[in-house]
Amino acid sequence: MKGNYSHFIASVIAVPIGLITWVLSSNIFDIHMFLDVVLGIGGFGASYLPSHRIAHNKHLEEINLTNSEYKYIKSQLHQVDEQMKRLRSSYMNIRSIKDAKLIFEINRIIKTIISSVEEEPRKFYRGQQFFHSNLESAVNTIEKYLYLYKMPGKSKNERIQLHETRLSLLELKRTLQSNLSYMNQASYNDLDIEREIIRRNASRSKKRQAMLGNKLDKEKVNLKREEKEDEILYRGEQNDGR
Known part of the structure; x- marks a missing residue:
């Protein structure tokens, strides 16, 4: 903000x-x-x-916010800063390239959501599920997953649990993407309106150009007709003079 x-x-x-x-x-x-x-x-x-x-x-x-709404959103973003610090501190436990890619993608989506609210604070109300539930769930799951993944001597059941947790992180990534899409829905609607305005203006411009072209064509025809009539009159005057 x-x-x-x-x-x-x-x-x-x-x-x-x-x-x-x-x-x-x-x-x-x-x-x-x-x-x-x-x-x-x-x-x-x-x-x-x-x-x-x-x-x-x-x-x-x-x-378009009241002072109390602004303070509340600001306090929520302050709490997000603490959770982002926890998320960044867990990076040192990453042990595989595929996990690094997944977690960095999740982090990128989270940062995009936060920056969107910082730019347009009213978007917070369309992303309350993210701030009140999904973000904390993501940070807690990633922390525990990375911590347990680096532990040696895991049993078969433990490896299966970690694999299932990774699948849940993939699902969480899709959920965060849905949060971001929902928050930006109004912007996409505005974009559709602007695109429709551009289309209508282009259509009107083409119609005006077509009308102008027809008008010019008519003027050219009339001009040629007048020139032809003048030429006939001129020749008639020449014949009369003889």
């Missing part, structure tokens, strides 16, 4: 005001230096807080 957006805007406004306050205090009002610094900090704070609030509220309007 663009959490630093309002902080950046407020800082851009507040820093110059704080500096101007400090300069005016030290050079014009000739106050003690400590008080000059205090006034500069006060000027920064007095301009930063309202600027931050205004920028934050504007940002919430743009993403």
Whole structure:
């Protein structure tokens, strides 16, 4: 999420005001230096807080969320960061190329889902199953699978269990892909609308070009007819003159 957006805007406004306050205090009002610094900090704070609030509220309007919804989604993303750290720390237990490929693909889908919500926070509500269930299940399963896979002296039943767990990870990968597709469904719908608009505009453009072409053809025919009539009149005048 663009959490630093309002902080950046407020800082851009507040820093110059704080500096101007400090300069005016030290050079014009000739106050003690400590008080000059205090006034500069006060000027920064007095301009930063309202600027931050205004920028934050504007940002919430743009993403169509209330402040409480924004805070809730932000807290959920913070929890996701902790789970992603666990997932990355489990990489050192990978012992086969096929497992590395599968887990990195799962990780890529997870990161794509998270970045989608960071860019468009409202998508969180279409991906609640991922945040409340699927992500934790993926991290727990991968951790235990990789830890047990590296253990030596496994029995036949244990190897079968690990194989079945790997199959469940493949199923989990498909589930995560479904989560991502569902979250982006609105974007695909918008894409279909834009594609239909482009198609209609292209069709209208072709019709206008066809109408213009027919009009030009008619004008060319009329022009040739007029030229022919002028030529006949000219020849008639020449014959009369003789």
